[in-house]
Amino acid sequence: MNQHQTWSSFKTKIVKSILTDNLDETRRVLQQVPEELKLLADLVEKVQAQTLPLPLHKHSGPRFAISSVSYTCGVGCEMCWSGFSDKTRLFENYKNLSPSEFDDWGPWAEYGDEVMLVGLGETLDSPHIFDHLNKLRNKTTYLTTSGSTLTAKKAEKLIKSDLTHLSFSFDGETTAGHGSGDIDYSNLFWKNVTQLNALKDKLKASHPILRLQISVDLENLNQLQAIIEKAVAHDVREVELFYMIPSNKELFEKSVFSNYENSCEQIRKVLSYWLDKGLEISIYNRKELPEKPTSCHFADLLLIFNLDRYLPQPCCGPFKLPLETRSLTPDQYWNSFPFRYFRYLHANDGKEMVPSLCDSCWARDPNKFANSIKESFTSNKVSENLLPVYQNASTLKNQNKFSQAVEEFQRVINETKDSDLLGKSHFHIGEIELSQEHYENAFSHFREAIHYQFNHQMAFCYFYLLWVILDKNSLATNQE
Ligand code: SF4
Known part of the structure; x- marks a missing residue:
């Protein structure tokens, strides 16, 4: 050493x-x-x-323990933040989470009330995905997929694995999103959903419950009603809206942030229409788009394990924690001082200063977030x-x-x-x-x-x- x-x-x-x-x-x-x-x-x-600082801010555990499982994806979305917009794999020799890595993560899967298996790439690309699900039969499980590689064989295995929720990421026809607006991609997507439903009927299975996650941008804003109608007709029970977050100027022009107020109006109408109809629909975990900053729904909700298996994130933002999980039990980690302080700040949002990353985060203050995105792509100011x-x-x-x-x-x-x-x-x-x-x-x-x-x-x-x-x-x- x-x-x-x-x-x-x-x-x-x-x-x-x-x-x-x-x-x-x-x-x-x-x-x-x-x-x-x-x-x-x-x-x-x-x-x-x-004396223990903030002893009252201990907590029983996250609702969702989340892990990425795949580091390849062939969809090639322009908006992709994981790095697949111009490639199909992140690493030459590391394509997915191995069964032994998954086992190492086992105590965390046990600690969360529910377990979510997500990207970074396409979850169904992983040859181990059914092995992982098999180890989670006693849990409520969520799996996210683009749906484009959901063959009949995989659909049947998902049903038989007792997966409880299947979330499709699909955005209709938009050049930034899944399938780049290609009509053949959309047709394939809906065909795969129909096929899954037929198999559920055949196997007399009530699960997985279908969910849809839509990345909203200017191109698909006017399609939202039609996409959701079609989804409901395909037995989708829950819809989650997100903004397409631009990573460059071109994507900014396609994003709702280049015409934010008008976009918000349209999104509000869609939310209220479908909520009236009794659909489980939300945007960033909320039933409405708040006008003012509101406390973050994600604090204490989840813990995400991505490539660095020892340094999870407490939300899907770029938030980093000061402590590694190495040699700590989930409960020691989840109730360590940084988490207690994080909880304390969010519980006292308005009286205490939340971390600067949270200050203008979409989850807490969508208007401020929209302004900061706009400023970063339109301001010519060069700072010293x-x-x-x-x-x-x-x-x-x-x-x-x-x-x-x-x-x-x-x-x-x-x-x-x-x-x-x-x-x-x-x-x-x-x-x-x-x-x-x-x-x-x-x-x-x-x-x-x-x-x-x-x-x-x-x-x-x-x-x-x-x-x-x-x-x-x-x-x-x-x-x-
Ligand atoms: S406000 Fe944003 S960055 Fe802060 S915890 Fe919530 S989701 Fe994460």
């Missing part, structure tokens, strides 16, 4: 022990304190009694590169020129919109305040650091310890 690996495994142990409330273990590991962790070690010494200022501030800090360093970090904070730079600058000011034993100031800066970089491990560790030392539980209780 080289020096970097030793330091990194040392740090991993410290982070894990603090964030899972095991300060005895932290003290044990910190017996040989490297210079880099002196501030942290001093702080641990100041913790007299082990503040990286050199940040680097200079870091050098000053290393030279113990603290007041000059704080001035420079503060300049970055005042002038940048880059979340990473904001998070790191607050973190460094926090460390300077900590070294001068200005604990309240340090606490505020670590809170800001986490706000901008929720996966900042050291900021989270300091924040945890200061929370205990400054007894912030009483403050949090007053908030609620």
